[in-house]
Amino acid sequence: xxxxxxxxxxxxxxxxxxxxxxxxxxxxxxxxxxxxxxxxxxxxxxxxxxxxxxxxxxxxxxxxxxxxxxxxxxxxxxxxxxxxxxxxxxxxxxxxxxxxxxxxxxxxxxxxxxxxxx
Amino acid sequence: xxxxxxxxxxxxxxxxxxxxxxxxxxxxxxxxxxxxxxxxxxxxxxxxxxxxxxxxxxxxxxxxxxxxxxxxxxxxxxxxxxxxxxxxxxxxxxxxxxxxxxxxxxxxxxxxxxxxxxxxxxxxxxxxxxxxxxxxxxxxxxxxxxxxxxxxxxxxxxxxxxxxxxxxxxxxxxxxxxxxxxxxxxxxxxxxxxxxxxxxxxxxxxxxxxxxxxxxxxxxxxxxxxxxxxxxxxxxxxxxxxxxxxxxxxxxxxxxxxxxxxxxxxxxxxxxxxxxxxxxxxxxxxxxxxxxxxxxxxxxxxxxxxxxxxxxxxxxxxxxxxxxxxxxxxxxxxxxxxxxxxxxxxxxxxxxxxxxxxxxxxxxxxxxxxxxxxxxxxxxxxxxxxxxxxxxxxxxxxxxxxxxx
Numbered sequence: 001x002x003x004x005x006x007x008x009x010x011x012x013x014x015x016x017x018x019x020x021x022x023x024x025x026x027x028x029x030x031x032x033x034x035x036x037x038x039x040x041x042x043x044x045x046x047x048x049x050x051x052x053x054x055x056x057x058x059x060x061x062x063x064x065x066x067x068x069x070x071x072x073x074x075x076x077x078x079x080x081x082x083x084x085x086x087x088x089x090x091x092x093x094x095x096x097x098x099x100x101x102x103x104x105x106x107x108x109x110x111x112x113x114x115x116x117x118x
Numbered sequence: 119x120x121x122x123x124x125x126x127x128x129x130x131x132x133x134x135x136x137x138x139x140x141x142x143x144x145x146x147x148x149x150x151x152x153x154x155x156x157x158x159x160x161x162x163x164x165x166x167x168x169x170x171x172x173x174x175x176x177x178x179x180x181x182x183x184x185x186x187x188x189x190x191x192x193x194x195x196x197x198x199x200x201x202x203x204x205x206x207x208x209x210x211x212x213x214x215x216x217x218x219x220x221x222x223x224x225x226x227x228x229x230x231x232x233x234x235x236x237x238x239x240x241x242x243x244x245x246x247x248x249x250x251x252x253x254x255x256x257x258x259x260x261x262x263x264x265x266x267x268x269x270x271x272x273x274x275x276x277x278x279x280x281x282x283x284x285x286x287x288x289x290x291x292x293x294x295x296x297x298x299x300x301x302x303x304x305x306x307x308x309x310x311x312x313x314x315x316x317x318x319x320x321x322x323x324x325x326x327x328x329x330x331x332x333x334x335x336x337x338x339x340x341x342x343x344x345x346x347x348x349x350x351x352x353x354x355x356x357x358x359x360x361x362x363x364x365x366x367x368x369x370x371x372x373x374x375x376x377x378x379x380x381x382x383x384x385x386x387x388x389x390x391x392x393x394x395x396x397x398x399x400x401x402x403x404x405x406x407x408x409x410x411x412x413x414x415x416x417x418x419x420x421x422x423x424x425x426x427x428x429x430x431x432x433x434x435x436x437x438x439x440x441x442x443x444x445x446x447x448x449x450x451x452x453x454x455x456x457x458x459x460x461x462x463x464x465x466x467x468x469x470x471x472x473x474x475x476x477x478x479x480x481x482x483x484x485x486x487x488x489x490x491x492x493x494x495x496x497x498x499x500x501x502x503x504x505x506x507x508x509x510x511x512x513x514x515x516x517x518x519x520x521x522x523x
């Protein structure tokens with residue numbers, strides 16, 4: 001098994017290097033003549049006003065929160081799915097119960113209006 | 119040692135191992151060298167295909183959809199267009215805007231490419247030809263795919279640009295949301311094959327999982343389209359609203375890397391769909407001739423890639439509230455229902471000794487019909503609300519009087 005992960009450990013840095021090399025080639029070959037206008041924030045010609053990193057609409061974070069809950073619970077289901085062939089019917093039904101509770105959570109978020117885009 | 123033509127890829131690995139061991143190297147070192155060489159070949163071959171051939175292919179096919187000729191100047195049929203583009207991008211000035219978070223800004227395009235290249239580690243091309251047969255293959259795909267999402271957020275956040283930030287936050291909302299139905303639906307092939315390993319999933323497909331779980335396949339396809347952020351879901355870089363979204367401040371080859379990652383990712387979706395639902399390298403005669411398996415795999419992958427392009431050039435962009443409603447109020451409940459019903463029905467079919475495939479097919483057809491009925495009921499309720507008609511009877515009559523539907 002460790003052999004297999006060694007391949008991943010080799011592939012990911014190679015992926016990084018393959019992405020970095022054309023960028024480095026660009027640094028060597030491309031012209032570099034920065035000036036104030038060129039380096040300013042691009043907003044289709046309009047001058048940018050105020051801070052960029054401002055407080056943002058809370059809606060996005062609510063979705064992210066629901067995502068975290070669901071993703072963690074979905075990961076719990078994978079061992080159940082892998083062992084599926086060895087499970088009895090009642091064990092499968094227990095998994096279904098877990099999914100139903102998950103669905104209850106979704107229903108709660110839905111009723112509370114967390115899924116509405118305001 | 120004899121070269122076994124019925125198992126060419128396994129034989130090559132063995133030949134190389136023997137050769138390196140013969141040079142007096144240790145076993146772990148040999149395994150490491152082989153892993154690095156294999157990874158280099160895999161990354162090089164796939165990235166070249168994506169950067170040069172796929173971009174040409176997509177522009178050509180897209181042009182045909184729009185009744186144009188597409189690239190036809192550079193080389194035969196414009197085949198060298200990708201190379202010409204790459205040379206142009208290398209020669210462009212690289213601009214880092216003032217006030218940008220430089221470290222994050224520079225890492226983001228690298229991560230974008232790395233995540234997509236990493237996905238190919240677990241894709242089985244042919245029998246014995248796979249980078250790493252991980253026993254958590256499916257989870258690995260989800261995890262590495264998540265790194266791609268992270269790179270988009272990093273790019274948008276670090277650019278110090280409001281449009282880029284808008285694009286990045288739409289990503290937070292959209293891409294991660296679509297991971298939920300995707301993860302849930304990936305449980306179905308895992309259950310049917312009894313393993314998360316990609317090779318085991320391919321081996322389990324005596325009947326394509328597309329036939330055993332068509333609804334799951336469709337949900338997986340839609341949510342992976344959203345993961346790439348391609349046209350029906352391209353509001354993270356909607357040109358007409360937020361200029362170019364997260365990659366607005368990137369120029370030169372850094373922008374090129376985002377481009378390559380996006381094209382490469384949609385090709386990767388084709389490969390993953392092929393492995394999970396279209397039987398991977400399996401086809402008539404692929405057991406005896408593994409090279410034929412490789413041909414089948416590539417053919418299926420390019421077919422699925424064509425479907426991705428087809429969708430891209432057919433559908434208009436959807437609004438963000440519609441995307442979120444589609445995901446949370448339709449795909450996620452549907453995925454939950456698919457997982458539950460598949461689990462129960464498969465077990466019941468096994469206990470009653472019924473044939474597996476027809477039972478699953480019947481289940482899926484029933485699911486499709488129920489879904490359509492539910493959608494119709496929802497649409498009718500919505501129309502009543504919009505038209506301000508409180509009673510159901512009045513709504514029916516008014517609907518009939520106004521026109522069809």
